[in-house]
Amino acid sequence: MGVLVLRLILIYSFFSTLVYCGSSLPGNETDRLALQAMKAQILQDPHRVLSSWKDFIHFCLWQGVNCSLQHHQRVIRLDLQSQNLVGTISPHIGNLSFLRELHLQNNSFSHEIPPEIGHLRRLQVLRLDHNSLSGSLPVNVSNCLSLINLNVGYNNLVGKISPEISTLSKLQSLVLQANNLTGEIPPSLGNLSYLMILGANDNNLKGSIPSSLGQLRNLTNISLASNTLSGSVPPSIYNLSALIAFSLSQNQIQGSILSDLGNTLPNLQYFHIYGNQFTGxxxxxxxxxxxxxxxxxxxxxxxxxxxxxxxxxxLELLSMGNNNFKGHIPNDIVKLSRLRRLSLQNNALSGELPTSLGSCLSLEVLHLQGNLFKGPIPSSMISLKRIRDLDLSCNNLWGEIPRFLQGFSFLKNLNLSYNEFRGAVPVEGVFNTLSATSIVGNTRLCGGIAELQLPKCKHFKESKESKESKESKGGGLSHSFILVISLSGFLGIAILLSLIFLHRLRKKKSKETEMTSLENSILQLSYSALLKATDGFSSINLIGVGSFGSVYKGLLLDDDRAQLVAVKVLNLLRRGASKSFIAECEALRNIRHRNLVKILTVCSSVDFRGNDFKALVYEFMDNGSLEEWLHPTTPTEEVRDAPKNLNLAQRLDIAIDVACALDYLHNHCGTPIVHCDLKPSNVLLDDGLTGHVSDFGLARFLPKETSNVSANQISSTGIRGSVGYVAPEYGMGSKVTTYGDVYSFGILLLEMFTGKRPTDHMFSEGLNLHNFVKVAFPERVTEIADPLLLQGDHTGRRTNDTQKKLKCLCSIFQIGIACSVESPRDRKGISHVASELQSLRDILLR
Known part of the structure; x- marks a missing residue:
């Protein structure tokens, strides 16, 4: 008991001393008042980190505050990171004149960075990243001459990178990434001789890379990805021998890769230059x-x-896809035992798949689609137990589908489409999920799960008795007779092969004009068959009405199997309907992707009155269109369906599905295709709520060299599209480009997460969905987001889950705004968008 009393007396004396000191030192009092002013501008403190900031407790004991004993309890470190704080940064921060470290990262501070930060001459670390700060980076931050670490990434800062930053001679880390910075990279940054980290990716920087950056001999990390930088890489950059990470992805950089790269950068671990225009x-x-x-x-x-x-x-990741490489995959790939992702797709690689692939035991993603590979899938690949994404589509592979693939427990996506596989399709593992496996374009397959609707496999087994009977009958034949039979058989085979060759030649020549089934296994249906399938095109089976026709639910009966289908009947009295029918047939004839609607067959015939009749038959989507989920109709007394609602993760998944479909159409399907009519009613959902883009009636083909924003051969004249979703340049007769689809996708994205149609009556007199979100972004995200996405989150305090949702919504809206800007040149590429959305999903689900 005596010891306890003594301890209490000591603690009381200590507090008394601190309070006494705090009231007698002017500088000390200034720090206390500055901290109290900061607390006053923090609106939400869910973790109650500021609950210890009481007047009767000395501020040096407040949570997050560290003082120096050498300078009379002056504040030298303020650390409030990752506390979900909401508010603004008080200009009184500039009064903490002894401050060396300021950590406010991973919160929700908004508005501008106070220029008073420039008064902190002793400041060494300034961390304001991962907030919602706006405005520009104050120029007078350059007065903080002791700064070593400056990080303002992942905010909404605008303006240019100030050349005055180069006066921070001690700076070792400069991180400006994921903002809205514009202008060029100041050459004066080359004066920061101690700089080790330069991160300015995910901005709107333009111009060339300054050669002066090659003077930064201590530089280990440089990331300038996702800007609009042009020109070539200055040779001096390749002389930065300390460089560990080098990222220039998603720019417009040209030129070749330095021939001596591997010798001049011996410490290089990460080399990312994808999405540019490198040659050689x-x-x-x-x-x-x-x-x-x-x-x-x-x-x-x-x-x-x-x-x-x-x-x-x-090496863990090797991605060389979408180039013009030729030749074989080197056999020495067996040495890459740590390889987790190998992507070599849309090249001209040939030969057989090397058996050495089976030695890459860590492989998780293998993309080899769109090449010229031939032969069977090597049996050595049975060792790839960790594989989760395997795409071998659009090659010349043959043989049976290896049964060992059904034993890969991690495999979630398998694409074997458009090869020459034959025989039975396995039914277990990944093959048991229709949406996870694609095998279209392999006409000699059979079996599989019922949903594939493949023909049954036929097994002809010769009985032992029959075989012995044949052998006994043939036992007395002379050698000469056997020889004649053999020669006759050989001649017959030769004739048969010749006939097959001629048949294929004729088929190839007439391929462009044939109106047969889009899948070789299903023939074109008759009018009467579709009439029967839809119960006379009954209004009960009507599931949608579009620009050029109506869509009916139908049931096709064929012997012992039945299949639900969606039948799109063209209204041929409507101008442009026939052209729409041809466009959709052309677009869907040779493309396949898990996020594109699957067309089964067509009908070009006459009805019972002798009138022309045209229809397209699609795979039926159980969950209807995205339109029905975003804007459900009020149930009637007769129909009381369960209310439809998509949560944040489900909407994000569907957005990714649509982005991936567009990425395939724009970049990975041979001749680029522009959809030209992307909207919620043209996004269909299957039983697993996977999104499928449909309705290619307005689609346009682009020559590959004209698919970018500078295209000038394909006119947009005649494109109607849908009001609210059509890119503004099309209304002025500008040329069709893939960036027109990006605009529509941006509007779709904003609609999905605000719940508001772009044609809502509130949008008038210059206000549209894009501006509606942009004006409220980022401070009022909760006001513009669909209330259904935040249900259960309004409990008076923000949980970690709520904060994660809000950050995710901010990023989604930022992407939607960037995709739907007026100028097509300023819109993001869809590949970049898909990648960003997938990263957001990983963060949301983590």
Whole structure:
């Protein structure tokens, strides 16, 4: 008891001393008042971190506050990071004149950064990243001459990068990423001789990369990805021998990769240049960069062969897709034992798949689609137990589908479409989920689950008795007779092969004019068959009405099987309907993707009155259109369906599905296709709520070299589209580009997460959905978001889950705004958008 009393006396004396000191030192009092002013501008404190900030407690004991004993209890460190604080940063922060570290990252501070921060001459660390700050970075931050770490990433800052930053001679880390910064990179940054980290990715920077950055000999990380930078990489950059991470992805950089890259950057671990316009071949010296962990050079104009990479034993990601590489996959890929992702798709690689692929035991993603590979899937791939995404579509692979694939428990996406596989389709594992497996375009397959509707496999087994009977009858034949039979058989086979060859030749020549089924296994249906399937095109089966016709639910009966279908009947009296029918047939004839609606067959015939009749038959989608889920109709007394509602994760999944479908149409299906009519009613949902883009009646084909924003051959004249979703440049007769679809997608994205149609009556007199979101972003996200997305989150305090939802919504709205800007040149590419949305999903579900 005596010891306890003594401790209490000591604690009381300590507090008394602190209070006494706090009231007698002017500088000390200034710090206290500055902290109280900061507290006054914090509106929400869900974790009650500021509950200890009481007047009767000395501020040096307040949570998050650290003082120096050498300077009479002056505040030297303020750490309030990751507390879900909501409010603004008080300009009184500038009165903490002894402050060395300020940590406010991972909160929800908004409005501008107070310029008074420039008064903090002793400040070494300034962390304001992952907030909702707006305005520009104050120029007088350059007065903080002691700064070592400056991080304002993941905010909404605008304006240019101030050249005055170069006066921060001690700066080691400069992170400006994920804002809305514009202008060019100041060459004066090359004066920051101590700089180790430069992050300015995900902004709107333009111009070339300053060669002066090559002076930064201590630079280890440089990321300038996702801007609009142009020109070539200055050779001096490749001389930064300390460089570990180098990312220029999603820009407009040209030129070739330095031939001596692997020798000049020996410490390089991450080399990302995808989504640019690099030309030439991969330098052979790349194999000397033995520290490489990720090599992503996809989506460029690179040529040549895949070099030997056997020295890259640390490589985990190798992405070379969407280039113009030829030749074989090197056998020395067996050395890449740590490889988790291998992407070599939309190249001209040939030969058989190397058996050495089976030695890449860590492989999780393997994308080889759109090449010229032939032969069977090697049995050695049975070792790839960790594979979760396998795409071998659009090659010349043959043989049976290996049964070992059904034992891959992690495999969630398998695409074997458009090859020459034959035989029985397995039924277990990934093959048991229709949406997870695609095998279309393989006309000799049979069996599989019932939903595939493939023909039954026929097994002809010769009985032992029959075989013995044949052998006994043939036992007395002379050798000469056997020889004659053999020669006759050989001649017959030769004739048969010739006939097959001629048949295929004729079929190939007439392919462009045939109006047969889009799947070889299903023939064109008659008018009477569709009439019967839809019960006379009964209004009871009517499920939708579009621009050029009506859609009916139908049931096709064929022997012992039945299939639900959606039948789109064209209204041929409507101008442009016939053209729409041809456009949709052309668009859907040779494309397949899990997020595109699957067309089963067509009907071009006459009805019982002798009138022309045209219809398209699609796979039926159980959950209707996205329109029905976003804007459900009021149930009647007769029909009381369960209310439809999509949560945040489900809407994000569907948005990703649509983005992936557009990415495929724009970048991965041979001739680029522009949909031209993207809207919620043209996004259909299957039983698993997976999104499928439909209605290609207005689709346009683009020559590959004109698919970008500078296209000038395809006119938009005649494109109607849908009001509210059509890109504004089309209304002025501008050319059709893939960026027109990006605009429609941006509007669709904003509609999905605000719950408001772009044609809502509230949008008039210059106000549209884009401006409605932009004006409220980011401070009033809760006001513009669909209330259904935040149900249960209005409990008076923000939980971690609520905060995560709000951050996710902010990012989604930011993407939607960026996609739907007026100028097509300023819109994001759909590949980039799909990647950003997928990253958001990972964060949301983490």
């Amino acid at each position: 071949s991969i330098p052979m010296s790349i194999s000397n960069a033995t520290s490489l962990v990720e090599l992503d050079i996809s989506e460029n104009k690179l040529t040549g062969q895949v070099p030997n990479l056997q020295n890259l034993v640390n």
